[in-house]
Amino acid sequence: MLYKNKQILGVGVFLFVIFVLIPWLIHVSGRWDFYYTLTSVALLSIASGGVWLTFYIGRINIGQGAFALAGGYVSAILVVKYGVSFWLTIPLAGLFCAFAAVLIGFPILRLKGVYFAMITLVLTEVARLTALALPITNGARGISSIPLPGELSIFGLTIIPDFSTIENVKLAFYYLAAVLMVVSFAALYRIVNSRIGHLCRSLQQNEELASSIGVNTAYLRVIAYAISSFMGGISGAIFVAISRSIYPASFPVKDSIDFMLNCFLGGLGYVFGPMLGTLVIYFGWDVLFTTGKYQLLIYSSVLILLMLFLPNGILSLRLPGKKGASK
Amino acid sequence: MSPILQVKGVTKKFGGLTANNNISFDVNEGEILSVIGPNGAGKSTLFKMIASFMPTTNGEVLFNDERVSNLSPHVVAQKGIVRTFQETTIFKSMTVRDNVIVSHHLRSKANLFGYFLGTKTAKSDEHEFGRSADDIVDFLGLGEIRHELASNLPQGHLRALGIAIGLATNPKILLLDEPFAGMNHDETMRTVELVRGVRDRGVTVLLVEHDMPAVMNISDRIVVLNFGEKIAEGTPFEIQEDDKVIEAYLGSEDDAIGI
Ligand SMILES: Nc1ncnc2c1ncn2[C@@H]1O[C@H](COP(=O)(O)OP(=O)(O)OP(=O)(O)O)[C@@H](O)[C@H]1O
Numbered sequence: 107m108l109y110k111n112k113q114i115l116g117v118g119v120f121l122f123v124i125f126v127l128i129p130w131l132i133h134v135s136g137r138w139d140f141y142y143t144l145t146s147v148a149l150l151s152i153a154s155g156g157v158w159l160t161f162y163i164g165r166i167n168i169g170q171g172a173f174a175l176a177g178g179y180v181s182a183i184l185v186v187k188y189g190v191s192f193w194l195t196i197p198l199a200g201l202f203c204a205f206a207a208v209l210i211g212f213p214i215l216r217l218k219g220v221y222f223a224m225i226t227l228v229l230t231e232v233a234r235l236t237a238l239a240l241p242i243t244n245g246a247r248g249i250s251s252i253p254l255p256g257e258l259s260i261f262g263l264t265i266i267p268d269f270s271t272i273e274n275v276k277l278a279f280y281y282l283a284a285v286l287m288v289v290s291f292a293a294l295y296r297i298v299n300s301r302i303g304h305l306c307r308s309l310q311q312n313e314e315l316a317s318s319i320g321v322n323t324a325y326l327r328v329i330a331y332a333i334s335s336f337m338g339g340i341s342g343a344i345f346v347a348i349s350r351s352i353y354p355a356s357f358p359v360k361d362s363i364d365f366m367l368n369c370f371l372g373g374l375g376y377v378f379g380p381m382l383g384t385l386v387i388y389f390g391w392d393v394l395f396t397t398g399k400y401q402l403l404i405y406s407s408v409l410i411l412l413m414l415f416l417p418n419g420i421l422s423l424r425l426p427g428k429k430g431a432s433k
Numbered sequence: 434m435s436p437i438l439q440v441k442g443v444t445k446k447f448g449g450l451t452a453n454n455n456i457s458f459d460v461n462e463g464e465i466l467s468v469i470g471p472n473g474a475g476k477s478t479l480f481k482m483i484a485s486f487m488p489t490t491n492g493e494v495l496f497n498d499e500r501v502s503n504l505s506p507h508v509v510a511q512k513g514i515v516r517t518f519q520e521t522t523i524f525k526s527m528t529v530r531d532n533v534i535v536s537h538h539l540r541s542k543a544n545l546f547g548y549f550l551g552t553k554t555a556k557s558d559e560h561e562f563g564r565s566a567d568d569i570v571d572f573l574g575l576g577e578i579r580h581e582l583a584s585n586l587p588q589g590h591l592r593a594l595g596i597a598i599g600l601a602t603n604p605k606i607l608l609l610d611e612p613f614a615g616m617n618h619d620e621t622m623r624t625v626e627l628v629r630g631v632r633d634r635g636v637t638v639l640l641v642e643h644d645m646p647a648v649m650n651i652s653d654r655i656v657v658l659n660f661g662e663k664i665a666e667g668t669p670f671e672i673q674e675d676d677k678v679i680e681a682y683l684g685s686e687d688d689a690i691g692i
C-alpha cells in the first residue's frame with residue numbers, strides 16, 4: 107500500500123513538473139527556446155519508448171528513424187495534398203507505421219541479435235532512399251510550408267483551437283508533445299506491468315521455451331514491433347508539424363542510433379528509462395556543443411564509460427534492486 | 434484403445450548425416466516411456482520433431498491420430514504436447530513463481546487486449562494462474578524458494594522448475610530431455626518420484642535419459658536408439674537382456690548399461 111501511495115505521489119509530482127513548473131520557469135526566465143528543446147525531448151522519448159519495447163522482447167532495434175520518417179511523410183502528405191486535419195493524421199501516421207511494421211516484421215523478426223539490428227539499421231537508409239525516389243514525397247525537395255495544425259472540434263465543440271490563432275505556439279506544441287508522452291508511457295507501463303509484459307519477458311529470456319509453453323512468439327513479436335513503430339510514427343508526425351517541413355534526411359541513421367542509445371542509457375529494465383535517457387543525451391550533446399571539434403569524441407567516450415559502469419542504465423542508480431519493469 | 438502418440442517412420446537428415454532413420458514406435462496413454470542411447474544417437478532430435486521444433490525429413494508423428502509433426506511448436510503445445518529442454522529449461526531472470534505463472538499461457542481466457550485493459554476475465558486469469566502456480570511449486574518442492582530468481586537455483590531445483598513449467602501448461606504429453614542430468618543420487622531419486630507424480634496426474638511422459646538406474650526404475654517401456662536407428666524396444670527387463678543394446682553400450686566409450 108505504501109509503495110502504491112509513493113507511486114501516486116511520484117506521478118503527481120512528475121505531472122506537476124512538466125505541466126506547471128516548467129512552463130512557469132520558462133515564463134519567468136524568458137528562455138522561450140527551452141520549449142523547443144523540451145518538446146523535442148518529449149517527442150524523441152516517445153520514439154525511444156517504442157524502441158525500448160522491442161528491446162523488451164529481446165530485439166535490438168536501430169530502425170526507428172525509418173518509422174519516424176514514414177509517420178512524418180504520412181502526416182505531411184495527408185495535410186498538404188489531401189487537406190486532412192492534422193489531428194486525424196497523428197493516429198493515421200501511427201497506424202500506417204504499425205501496418206508497415208507488421209509486413210516488415212514478420213520476416214525480419216525471425217532474426218536475432220546483430221542480424222536483426224543490422225537489418226533495422228538498413229531499414230532507416232531504405233526509408234530515406236524511398237522518400238528520395240517516390241513522386242508523392244517530392245524527392246529531395248521534400249515537403250515544406252506545411253500549415254500549422256488547424257482546429258480540433260467534436261460536434262462543433264472546440265477541443266483544441268487553430269494553432270495559427272494561438273499566441274504562444276511553442277507552448278501549445280510543448281503541451282501537445284508532453285500529453286502524448288505521458289499517454290504513451292502510461293500505455294507502456296500498463297503493457298509491461300500486465301501479463302503482456304510477463305509474456306514479453308519470456309520472449310526476451312528464452313524464445314524457444316516460450317514457444318514450448320504455447321506462446322505464439324511470432325505473433326507477439328510482431329505486435330510489440332507494431333506498437334513500437336506506432337510510437338515512432340506519431341512522434342515523426344508531430345515533429346513535422348513543428349518544423350513545418352520534411353525531407354528524406356529528416357531522420358537519418360544517427361537518429362535511429364540515438365533512439366537506441368536513449369534506451370541503453372536510461373536503462374533497459376525500466377519503462378521510464380528511455381525518457382530519462384533522451385533527456386540526458388539531448389542535453390548532454392547540447393552542452394558539449396561548446397567543446398567544438400571535440401564534441402563527438404567526448405560524447406562517445408562518456409557514453410562508453412557510462413555503459414561500462416552503469417550497464418543497467420542510469421535508473422539503476424536510483425532504484426537499487428527495485429526494477430520498474432518487473433513486479 | 435489406440436495409442437496416444439504414434440511415431441511413424443520418422444527420418445531426419447542433416448546434410449549427409451542421418452540423425453534419425455525411419456524410427457517408429459507407439460506411446461500409450463498414461464505410460465512413462467524412455468528413449469535411451471549413446472551420445473549423438475539422435476534422441477534430442479527425435480524429441481524436437483515430436484514437438485515440431487524441427488521439420489521431419491520423412492515420416493510423421495500422430496497425436497490421437499492427428500498429425501502434429503511439421504507444425505509450429507506453439508500449435509503443438511496448444512494440442513497438449515510440451516517439451517522441456519536438455520540445456521536451458523527456464524526463464525533465467527524471473528522468480529521461480531513467475532516462471533510457473535507465465536507458463537500458464539495456454540490456460541488464458543483473456544486476450545492481449547483484455548490484459549492491457551485489465552478486464553474481469555484478465556483479472557480472474559491472473560488470480561487463477563497465481564493460485565495454480567503456488568500449487569505446482571509446492572508439489573515440486575519449490576515452495577520455500579518461490580521468490581528466488583531462477584538463475585540462482587542449483588541444478589536439482591532447476592530441473593524441478595523445468596518440470597513445473599511443463600506442468601503449468603497442463604499437457605497431455607510431457608517430453609523431458611535429460612531431467613536427471615547433473616543431479617546426485619538423492620536428487621535423482623526425488624525427481625524420479627516427481628515424474629511419477631506427474632504421470633499420476635494423468636500426464637503421459639516421454640523422457641530421454643542417460644542415468645540407467647533411474648531409467649530402469651521409472652520406465653514402463655524403453656526405446657533404444659543407436660546411430661539414428663531404433664535397435665530395441667521393450668520393458669526395462671527386456672532391454673537389459675537385449676544383446677544389441679548391450680553391444681551398443683559396450684561398443685561406445687559411454688558408461689556400460691550396468692545396473
Ligand atoms: N541442428 C543440427 N544440425 C546438424 N547436425 C545436428 C543438428 N542437431 C543434431 N545434429 C547431429 O545429429 C546427431 C544426433 O544429435 P542429438 O542431439 O539428437 O543426439 P542425442 O542423442 O540427443 O545426444 P546426447 O545424448 O549427447 O544429448 C548428432 O550427430 C548431432 O551432431
Ligand SMILES: [Mg+2]
Binds near residue numbers: 476477478519
Ligand atoms: Mg540430447
